[in-house]
Amino acid sequence: MGSKRKDSFLWGKAPPDCIRAEKKQTETNRMNKNNILGDIQKLRMEIENVLTEIHTMESNKENKNVIRTKRFQCGKKKFNMDPIKGIKYLLDNDLLVNSPEDIAEFLYKEEGLNKTAIGNYLGEKDEFRLKILKSFVDLHEFSDLNLVQALRQFLWSFWLPGEAxxxxxxxxxxxxxYCSCNMGVFQL
Known part of the structure; x- marks a missing residue:
């Protein structure tokens, strides 16, 4: 039998042990390939799911920004009609922080606010509004301006209410x- 094996190997025929080993190796390779292809398919599906989640999160974030912008615009309109209700709406919807500085900055920098409403809101006497008024005035820079220029700048940011x-x-x-920005302007 030994010579038959040798002869079949020499003439291009593999011995039966080699053929069985090759078939076994081929089958193992095929199974490994199928396992790898299955893993790749699972990974593709997971990646698609993650991408879908990311897209959903981005769209939710965009929707939240749109909703926030609409609420902010609504708060500005409410402020123009009734300053107290407008500020309350903005605070209740977390569009403003309930601090004198934040509210003052809103009144000073936000476009489209009714200047009469700003004046009426700032003119009230309660303690919190007096702090807002001080913060609002502190946002103005009067250094190196004469009194008339500074007064014009100040009165440009709101309209004076009618109450003395x-x-x-x-x-x-x-x-x-004005005096703190221009020390020594007025002598006693």
């Missing part, structure tokens, strides 16, 4: 800020 007590509070806050 409100005007007095606002002018007092202006005077304190």
């Amino acid at each position: 007590q409100k005007i007095d509070r606002m002018m007092e806050a202006f005077a304190q800020r």
